[in-house]
Amino acid sequence: MNRVILKALTLLLPALLPPAHAQARLAPVKTTLGACGAYTVRTQENGFEDPLDRVSLVRGGVTYAAVEDTMVSVDFCRDVTGDGVPEVLLAGFSGGAHCCFTHTLYSLSRPPRKLLTAFSAHSETLGAVQLDGKGPLELVGADWRFAYGYGMSFAESAPLPVVYSFLNGAYVENTRAFPAFMGAYARDMTTAEPFSGGVLVNYATRVVTQGAAAADTWAQGLAQPYRAWLANYGPDVQRDLSDFGLWDWPTRAGAAPGAARRGIGGSFSAPGTREYLAVVVGPGGAQLRLYRPQGGQVVAGRALLSVPVTRDGSGTAELRVSPDVAVRRAGGRDDALIRDERSGSVRFVPYRVSAAGLTELKDxxxxxxxxxxxxxxxxxxxxxxxxxxxxxxxxxxxxxxxxxxxxxxxxxxxxxxxxxxxxxxxxxxxxxxxxxxxxxxxxxxxxxxxxxxxxxxxxxxxxxxxxxxxxxxxxxxxxxxxxxxxxxxxxxxxxxxxxxxx
Known part of the structure; x- marks a missing residue:
């Protein structure tokens, strides 16, 4: 297990220069054919010029799926779910010194079935590893939410690990289920010469796995300037980790995997619970719901609020109302500050949240x-x-x-x-x-x-x-x-x- 973990960890280390296959080049169209399961994987490369590069899954002359980007690649072809049918991991790279990679996993059934789309930011691939000792392999990626954050340069930044588990027929983000793996990753960041990214990963890992108080106690034992740095930014880090490991809860509760969403984690309905209050964009607009674990599953509560959605010039959803901050109250329950921009000015409105509804706090x-x-x-x-x-x-x-x-x-x-x-x-x-x-x-x-x-x-x-x-x-x-x-x-x-x- 240690060897497997260390191998997975090396996949997450930040690359300070773009990988060799992502260097700019001018070349004629190049087509490469490969086999994966019952399909031909066709890669068409055009350098950094139009048209975009394209990797396709083809069978019997029919293209069943394709990924297009400035550059594309095939990361692996192997059976990671354990059902005897291979999966193929396709990557798209947008170009740039560090960013951005997107990974798409297909099961090569007939027809192919998409199991995951993961935005990997600065990380080139996902590692397939066995973390829980049974069943399908987990996919290990990286969460770069802290890149350039809190006064760091990119060279100092480091990602948090992300673990995708195969649940209910698809891969979903499930990192909180693997605290030992998170701890091993954080310890690997602890070196004789501390650096800010490694210190931040250790602090953030403690926030997620042990709680904010334990993380703050650990930070107080650090040498300067890191002790003062985390005293300054610790509250911000804790707020920014609110949705870590919860982003896929709407997907697990039945929302479309690619649906735009924004949410915060907290103990909203009762002290000691872990819940996710999120706005999720659906076919008929966006709705605010409370997502909760129940019997090994995640369930969605009733719609608490219908939220207006506008689109920018590229068609990306812009939410005018969204959860912003969870605020802990004396009894151990969290209230939610909702950001509301419907009037043209920003307002923050506090609510007491339950599975049944929202109650605005006034006096x-x-x-x-x-x-x-x-x-x-x-x-x-x-x-x-x-x-x-x-x-x-x-x-x-x-x-x-x-x-x-x-x-x-x-x-x-x-x-x-x-x-x-x-x-x-x-x-x-x-x-x-x-x-x-x-x-x-x-x-x-x-x-x-x-x-x-x-x-x-x-x-x-x-x-x-x-x-x-x-x-x-x-x-x-x-x-x-x-x-x-x-x-x-x-x-x-x-x-x-x-x-x-x-």
Missing amino acids: DPLALTARLVSDLSAVAQHVASQYRNVNRTDAQRAEVQRRLDAAVTRAEPWLVPLEAELDFPLRELGNFTFSSVRLTRDTATQAQAVLTTTVGFTDAKTDSEYVSGERFTLTVNLARRAGGWQVTDWTLAPRTGELYGH
Whole structure:
């Protein structure tokens, strides 16, 4: 087993240069034929010029399936499910120094049956290994969600492992079922000379397999600068891992494998549960549902909300409403902050979630915190929009100004409980985002919300809607009084702990 694991791990190490077969070249069309099971695998290569390269599954002169990309390849032909019928893994590479690979697995039945499509980002292939000692082989890939993250360069970045299991006739992401494998992978990242990617993988693995508290305790024993770095970004990492290992739960519950989705994990219906609250795009639109494990399966709850879907120029679904953050409450249950952009401005709305429905929280400290950050986010959105590189008519410029004036009017009351003499010019606030939300105090009469935020202001040099900002800890103190919950004060404190001291 150790030898197999180590072999699988080597497949996941980041490649700092594109592989040899992905180098740019100019060549005439080249066709290569190979056999896999009862099919001919036909590869047509055209270098980096049009048309796209193409790999096809052909039988009796009929093309049953094909993959097209800037470059294509056949990764393997073997029986990985154990049913006596071989599978073929086809790869597409989009071109570029590091990205991007997509892998498609077909069972070569008659006709071929697609078992998996996996976006592998910077990793060239999937490894077929036996991790649970029985049945079909698992496919081991990589999750590159942390590439370039938290101040790292790509050379420092490292992926998390991803394990696909053959369940109910298809391969689905099932990494959380293999904590020992995740631990072995993390230990392999521990070297005599620590690097940020390896440290992050170890921290993230502990978050997923042991919980955030265990991960934070481990991080406190690290040498600098990694201890301060994870103290700075740990809450963000934990938030960004919310959906790790859960993304395929809608598929396991019957949603289309390629359906666009966005969700967060948490203990929503009861403490100690593991659930996935996700918006999934279907034929008739998108719906928000709670997905839960049940008897070895994953089941979908009733539709909690119908969500509008728009499409960008390439036809990609854009969700105007989506789960954003799970916030742990004093009783051990999570509430959900839902991001809502239907009005044209970003709002964050807190909900108590159950299998039966959503209940918006109103007279609640999380609701008040959500309104504060929503109003500041809206101001930043409208301030930044003034610098968008578009030609506007006088009427359009007036409308931009009207929206900014309205957003500032809504946000101005929040400046009253602003603690200390902090300069916070609303009309220059061009960047206000948050990465994590924690209620560090949550009683019947007192509450404290702590958020990691990025705050930036425009100045005379601003010439783009992308306004840079600095990281701060936003602390909001709240108290329940005769008229309900109120913000007593809030503060912004600079966060420290960057890898390179900036």
